[in-house]
Amino acid sequence: MPTRLPPPEPAAAPRRRRKEARPQELLQAALELFVEKGFAAARSEEVAARAGVSKGTLYRYFPSKAELFKAVVRQNLSALIAEGQQLADRFDGPSDELLRRLLRAWWLRVGSTAAGGIFKIIVAEVRNFPELAQFYADEVQVPADRLIAGTLQRAIRRGEFRAVPVAEATLALIAPMLFLALHRHSVGACPAAAKGMDALAVLETHLALVLDGLRAAPARAGAVRTRAPGPRTPARIA
Amino acid sequence: MPTRLPPPEPAAAPRRRRKEARPQELLQAALELFVEKGFAAARSEEVAARAGVSKGTLYRYFPSKAELFKAVVRQNLSALIAEGQQLADRFDGPSDELLRRLLRAWWLRVGSTAAGGIFKIIVAEVRNFPELAQFYADEVQVPADRLIAGTLQRAIRRGEFRAVPVAEATLALIAPMLFLALHRHSVGACPAAAKGMDALAVLETHLALVLDGLRAAPARAGAVRTRAPGPRTPARIA
Amino acid sequence: MPTRLPPPEPAAAPRRRRKEARPQELLQAALELFVEKGFAAARSEEVAARAGVSKGTLYRYFPSKAELFKAVVRQNLSALIAEGQQLADRFDGPSDELLRRLLRAWWLRVGSTAAGGIFKIIVAEVRNFPELAQFYADEVQVPADRLIAGTLQRAIRRGEFRAVPVAEATLALIAPMLFLALHRHSVGACPAAAKGMDALAVLETHLALVLDGLRAAPARAGAVRTRAPGPRTPARIA
Amino acid sequence: MPTRLPPPEPAAAPRRRRKEARPQELLQAALELFVEKGFAAARSEEVAARAGVSKGTLYRYFPSKAELFKAVVRQNLSALIAEGQQLADRFDGPSDELLRRLLRAWWLRVGSTAAGGIFKIIVAEVRNFPELAQFYADEVQVPADRLIAGTLQRAIRRGEFRAVPVAEATLALIAPMLFLALHRHSVGACPAAAKGMDALAVLETHLALVLDGLRAAPARAGAVRTRAPGPRTPARIA
DNA sequence: AATGAATGAGATTTCATTCAT
DNA sequence: GATGAATGAAATCTCATTCAT
Numbered sequence: 001m002p003t004r005l006p007p008p009e010p011a012a013a014p015r016r017r018r019k020e021a022r023p024q025e026l027l028q029a030a031l032e033l034f035v036e037k038g039f040a041a042a043r044s045e046e047v048a049a050r051a052g053v054s055k056g057t058l059y060r061y062f063p064s065k066a067e068l069f070k071a072v073v074r075q076n077l078s079a080l081i082a083e084g085q086q087l088a089d090r091f092d093g094p095s096d097e098l099l100r101r102l103l104r105a106w107w108l109r110v111g112s113t114a115a116g117g118i119f120k121i122i123v124a125e126v127r128n129f130p131e132l133a134q135f136y137a138d139e140v141q142v143p144a145d146r147l148i149a150g151t152l153q154r155a156i157r158r159g160e161f162r163a164v165p166v167a168e169a170t171l172a173l174i175a176p177m178l179f180l181a182l183h184r185h186s187v188g189a190c191p192a193a194a195k196g197m198d199a200l201a202v203l204e205t206h207l208a209l210v211l212d213g214l215r216a217a218p219a220r221a222g223a224v225r226t227r228a229p230g231p232r233t234p235a236r237i238a
Numbered sequence: 239m240p241t242r243l244p245p246p247e248p249a250a251a252p253r254r255r256r257k258e259a260r261p262q263e264l265l266q267a268a269l270e271l272f273v274e275k276g277f278a279a280a281r282s283e284e285v286a287a288r289a290g291v292s293k294g295t296l297y298r299y300f301p302s303k304a305e306l307f308k309a310v311v312r313q314n315l316s317a318l319i320a321e322g323q324q325l326a327d328r329f330d331g332p333s334d335e336l337l338r339r340l341l342r343a344w345w346l347r348v349g350s351t352a353a354g355g356i357f358k359i360i361v362a363e364v365r366n367f368p369e370l371a372q373f374y375a376d377e378v379q380v381p382a383d384r385l386i387a388g389t390l391q392r393a394i395r396r397g398e399f400r401a402v403p404v405a406e407a408t409l410a411l412i413a414p415m416l417f418l419a420l421h422r423h424s425v426g427a428c429p430a431a432a433k434g435m436d437a438l439a440v441l442e443t444h445l446a447l448v449l450d451g452l453r454a455a456p457a458r459a460g461a462v463r464t465r466a467p468g469p470r471t472p473a474r475i476a
Numbered sequence: 477m478p479t480r481l482p483p484p485e486p487a488a489a490p491r492r493r494r495k496e497a498r499p500q501e502l503l504q505a506a507l508e509l510f511v512e513k514g515f516a517a518a519r520s521e522e523v524a525a526r527a528g529v530s531k532g533t534l535y536r537y538f539p540s541k542a543e544l545f546k547a548v549v550r551q552n553l554s555a556l557i558a559e560g561q562q563l564a565d566r567f568d569g570p571s572d573e574l575l576r577r578l579l580r581a582w583w584l585r586v587g588s589t590a591a592g593g594i595f596k597i598i599v600a601e602v603r604n605f606p607e608l609a610q611f612y613a614d615e616v617q618v619p620a621d622r623l624i625a626g627t628l629q630r631a632i633r634r635g636e637f638r639a640v641p642v643a644e645a646t647l648a649l650i651a652p653m654l655f656l657a658l659h660r661h662s663v664g665a666c667p668a669a670a671k672g673m674d675a676l677a678v679l680e681t682h683l684a685l686v687l688d689g690l691r692a693a694p695a696r697a698g699a700v701r702t703r704a705p706g707p708r709t710p711a712r713i714a
Numbered sequence: 715m716p717t718r719l720p721p722p723e724p725a726a727a728p729r730r731r732r733k734e735a736r737p738q739e740l741l742q743a744a745l746e747l748f749v750e751k752g753f754a755a756a757r758s759e760e761v762a763a764r765a766g767v768s769k770g771t772l773y774r775y776f777p778s779k780a781e782l783f784k785a786v787v788r789q790n791l792s793a794l795i796a797e798g799q800q801l802a803d804r805f806d807g808p809s810d811e812l813l814r815r816l817l818r819a820w821w822l823r824v825g826s827t828a829a830g831g832i833f834k835i836i837v838a839e840v841r842n843f844p845e846l847a848q849f850y851a852d853e854v855q856v857p858a859d860r861l862i863a864g865t866l867q868r869a870i871r872r873g874e875f876r877a878v879p880v881a882e883a884t885l886a887l888i889a890p891m892l893f894l895a896l897h898r899h900s901v902g903a904c905p906a907a908a909k910g911m912d913a914l915a916v917l918e919t920h921l922a923l924v925l926d927g928l929r930a931a932p933a934r935a936g937a938v939r940t941r942a943p944g945p946r947t948p949a950r951i952a
Numbered sequence: 953a954a955t956g957a958a959t960g961a962g963a964t965t966t967c968a969t970t971c972a973t
Numbered sequence: 974g975a976t977g978a979a980t981g982a983a984a985t986c987t988c989a990t991t992c993a994t
Contacts, residue, residue, distance in 0.1 A: 022957085041278060041366050044985060054959050059986065123424040124362025128279055133428040141425070168440045171421075172414060175440075179413040182420070186361040187379065190371040202406045202413075282968060283977095292976050294971085303968070498978090517754060517842050520964060530980050535965065599900040600838025604755055609904040617901070644916045647897075648890060651916075655889040658896070662837040663855065666847040678882045678889075758989060759956095768955050770992085779989070 023061050023071075025051040031072050035117025035185050039069055039125050039132070069121075070135055076115035080106065081143045088151055095155030099173070102151065107177060107203060116181030123182060148174065176206045261299050261309075263289040269310050273355025273423055277307055277363050277370070307359075308373055314353035318344065319381045326389055333393030337411070340389065345415060345441060354419030361420060386412065414444045499537050499547075501527040507548050511593025511661050515545055515601050515608070545597075546611055552591035556582065557619045564627055571631030572687050575649070578627065583653060583679060592657030599658060624650065652682045737775050737785075739765040745786050749831025749899055753783055753839050753846070783835075784849055790829035794820065795857045802865055809869030810925050813887070816861065821891060821917060830895030837896060859884060890920045 029050035033042045044065055048058040062068035084102050091098045110116050122140075126133045149170045155161040180199050267288035271280040282303055286296040300306040322340050329336050348354050360378075364371040387408045393399035418437050505526035509518045520541055524534040538544040560578050567574050586592050598616075602609045625646045631637035656675050743764035747756040758779055762772040776782040798816050805812050824830050836854075840847040863884045869875035894913050 037366055038362060040276075041363075043983090053957095055985090056959055056987080057957070060957065063986095065985070120361060123358060123420050124276060126424050126428050128275060130428070133425075136425075137428070165439065171418075172440050172444050175414040175417040175444075176410060179417040179420075180409075182361050182417075183409075186364050187371075187374075190364050190368070190375070201403065202410050206410050206413075281966090293969085294976050295974080297969070298974075513842055514838060516752075517839075519962090529978095531964090532966085532980055533978070536978065539965095541964070596837060599834060599896050600752060602900050602904050604751055606904070609901075612901075613904070641915065647894075648916050648920050651893040651920075652886060652889040655893040655896075656885075658837050658893075659885075662840050663847075663850075666840050666844070666851070677879065678886050682886050682889075757987090769990085770955050771953085773990070774953075 022051070022053070022057070026053070026058060026061055026068070027072055027075055030068050031076060031114050031117075034069060034072060034121055035114050039065070039121050040128065044068075066129070066131060069132065070139075073118060073136065073139060076118060077110065077140050078143075080109055081140065081147060084147050085143065088147060088154075095151060095158060095160045098151055099148075099155075102147065103174070103177060103203075107200075111177055111181040112184075112199065117185035119178055120182050120185045145170065177203060260289070260291065260295070264291070264296060264299055264306070265310055265313055268306050269314060269352050269355075272307060272310060272359055273352050277303070277359050278366065282306075304367070304369060307370065308377075311356060311374065311377060314356060315348065315378050316381075318347055319378065319385060322385050323381065326385060326392075333389060333396060333398045336389055337386075337393075340385065341412070341415060345438075349415055349419040350422075350437070355423035357416055358420050358423045383408065415441060498527070498529070498533070502529070502534060502537055502544070503548055503551055506544050507552060507590050507593075510545060510548060510597055511590050515541070515597050516604065520544075542605070542607060545608065546615075549594060549612065549615060552594060553586065553616050554619075556585055557616065557623060560623050561619065564623060564630075571627060571634060571636045574627055575624075575631075575687065576683065578623065579649070579653060579679075579683065583676075587653055587657040588660075588675065593661035595654055596658050596661045621646065653679060736765070736767065736771070740767070740772060740775055740782070741786055741789050744782050745790060745828050745831075748783060748786060748835055749828050753779070753835050754842065758782075780843070780845060783846065784853075787832060787850065787853060790832060791824065791854050792857075794823055795854065795861060798861050799857065802861060802868075809865060809872060809874045812865055813862075813869075813925065814921065816865065817888070817891060817917075817921065821914075825891055825895040826898075826913070831899040833892055834896050834899045862888065891917060 026047065030042075030047045033047050033050060036042070042065075044058055045055045047068070048055050051058070058068070062071060084105065087101065088098060091101075110118075122132075122136050126136065149166050152161065152164070152166050152169055152173075156163055156166075180202060184199070264285065268280075268285045271285050271288060274280070280303075282296060283293045285306070286293045289296070296306070300309060322343065325339065326336060329339075348356075360370075360374055364374065387404050390399065390402070390404050390407055390411075394401055394404075418440060422437065502523065506518075506523045509523050509526060512518070518541075520534055521531045523544070524531045527534070534544070538547060560581065563577065564574060567577075586594075598608075598612050602612065625642050628637065628640070628642050628645055628649075632639055632642075656678060660675070740761065744756075744761045747761050747764060750756070756779075758772060759769045761782070762769045765772070772782070776785060798819065801815065802812060805815075824832075836846075836850055840850065863880050866875065866878070866880050866883055866887075870877055870880075894916060898913070
């Protein structure tokens, strides 16, 4: 649970200690505010105010709003992906176990926290800020995709999963988790649309279903077709 | 079917027709632009320009940007939901067939078209525009939920589906579709992150897996647990 | 003498007429303010206010402060240079007469008016705004130099002037005029340093001296050496 | 002699010397930066950085940016003027020789060095900083004018020069030199407008011409009129 | 004495909305 | 009815100056 920042604490914290903690405090405030309002709508000044400093101070630490956002992304997503990749590299148990671990860790540390809101921002504003689009692709999308798709391929290679199309399966695997994260920070955060729901329950249901469907065993053959025979509409994801 | 706006002076269409077609053209232009840029970032003037009229004219038809957006939502989502509800009300075949029809229609007419971008806008900006949040909840969320959740309940009542928690299952059912729609209009539209993928393939895979998992039959009992026994983290969707 | 703009004149001028006069009024206000404060220090809002409109209106007509400045330069300098070039092209009297006409016209229409202040701005800020530097070089410096240097060469070709180094002579010719223009808008405009002086007297003195010195006749040979024999310090103008 | 600042840690200079040299280094850095960017646009922090100290230290030595600038002016201009005045006071050779010495010294020690850039600053920014205007008038303009005008009067009194209007002649005398100094630090420093030219050649040409014209001898009477008989336009230098 | 963290006024530019023509 | 000129509230970012350490 993201702990609230303590109030300014006028004299308690000596200058020196404050200064070292500043970037952290600013990043935390920025994460919160970006998630609440989005990148464009979040005002730098409010980020600063929430971290208990003035506008000018924010700019001492981060040269622009865009760089501030990048720092938020790095702090909250990059580390986790790197850890996941390390785990995957040395893991030698069954692949579905690896997948479960990766996805659960993601949910616990990202999806269910404020960091999950970053995806809302990306989804919402990537088209308006090409610089951020590129950054996100390089810093998050590519490594994360390599991690999950790589794990699926490992599973297929080891005969644990059927030979499914990897890109599509990757998306099907993570879509509900991302969607839940998105939801929590948008409609789910609105009084108007509030509707209590157990996110973890949804996720577990989803995971159970999908991992089950991926399994190599020929159980109930034909019941699950990887590729539907329907009309080939050209609905390609750009 | 969404057609491109004609260039400023289409000799074919006499002035009379243009005038009557105005609202349509404005709505179409607004849909496109809102989806491209988002609600806040789309400029009224550009909407007007894209519809071939002036800013002032736009305001003659819609009293504010917010009302324009509402009209876009009504035109593109409300009608489909109503149709779906009508279908559900008089349908008496198997429930999974009904669900397939509803979801396929949604994909064909919303998810795979510009209208699907409305969800991106909602996800991104509800929190910044409470008025829109309320409107969306009333106009889309509640009726759509009633339609899908109602169908699930019908299926359970008729013994076609197992007794799953309806709210969670509804979400798990629609999440990947919404997610794909979102994706198409955000990361998927960015050159930086372009990655060809067959959306329909993802959807069919997903539908097959999930509907399969929902079925009442005791097939491979235990393989799919509706509720995971793991630690009950309080990760409730707000 | 630059006539002051009339006060806003609330109802007298109909919307339409105002609109057509706007760019002119804005350019006039911009010229005045740029000359008073310099490019960087002049505030867009004050330019607008001086033209009797609001900040936003200024930006309807000129997309940025830099473009506004360019428009001011074009209006006040480019036209005169072009006229001068035309005169030179069809002039067939004695070259010193041509030079006198060119320089007097410059003084009357630029040097002695607010437009002369543009040189102050260029001198002061060209290094801080490379975009303006390039613009000025292309739009003013090169054509003006061609005009004057060309005239000197014509004079030399026709045997009217001695074979002086053209570039240096061009500078020596215009330096005092530019300097006077500069002076009028800087130190000369300060109460602290006010010192009445007859600009035209200075100029005529200068012209007389220099044109006299340039003449081809061998009068008092040696009295005026084009190039001093002193130690060749490498004091080259960059 | 202006030497480049040493890099941050010059082993050769012990801490002691550094400390004593501080004001010098700061003044040198300030001169360079003021000349490059102008008074308003030069950032205090960059001055400090260029002198190898921190912002705070700069403020320890000079209480404000304006005072720093004044110190730069005093160091670079006042001394030379005082020297010139001393020379003039005890000089008893021909006046044109005195003038040549004064102007050449000025060019060698000011016009051709970074100090010459101070005039660019004055020209550009006096109007925006009345405090500096007053300071400059008192500290530079008045004494310098007294020196040159005094010398002219001496020459006239001694019958060496004709009875020219002193103020105008003073200006005509120094204008090209100032102009060249200005030029070197503005347009001349811009790659866009670079045009090699021999500054000293221009100056010598000018000096030769003007001193020649001033001479008392009735040489070629009428060729050089001190005051043109043309229409008396009221083009007075403010 | 020296540092550099902090401040906050201020500058350019954007855009929803109004309303005279 | 249609137009587009005009407004002015914001929002990002800069920098001289102060002062705790």
